[in-house]
Amino acid sequence: MRATRDRPLSSDGQWCLKADTSSDELDGHYFFYGVYYDLVARSEEEKRAVRDHVAAMTDHLVDHNFQLVDHDGTATRWASSIRGTSTTT
DSSP states (O other): OOOOSSSOBOTTSOOBOOOSOOHHHHHHHHHHHHHIIIIIOOSHHHHHHHHHHHHHHHHHHHHTTTOOBOTTSSBOTTTTGGGTOOSOO
């Protein structure tokens, strides 16, 4: 398997990772984490894991001025779409 900007490999080289996230994709993650939390998570440990992950996603977004920043620190193609302006032409 070959790594590319849109498909980086995990540190062990065994997994191809998703990159170049869009704001629509992020919306879907936020929605389904809420569904999982409310309807699936049974233990406080599971719910805490969801809360911690959502907090980490939100902190990352806030820390980058609401711009979508990829695994390598560069802006995604959709980096500014949250603020209403896309980085693509």
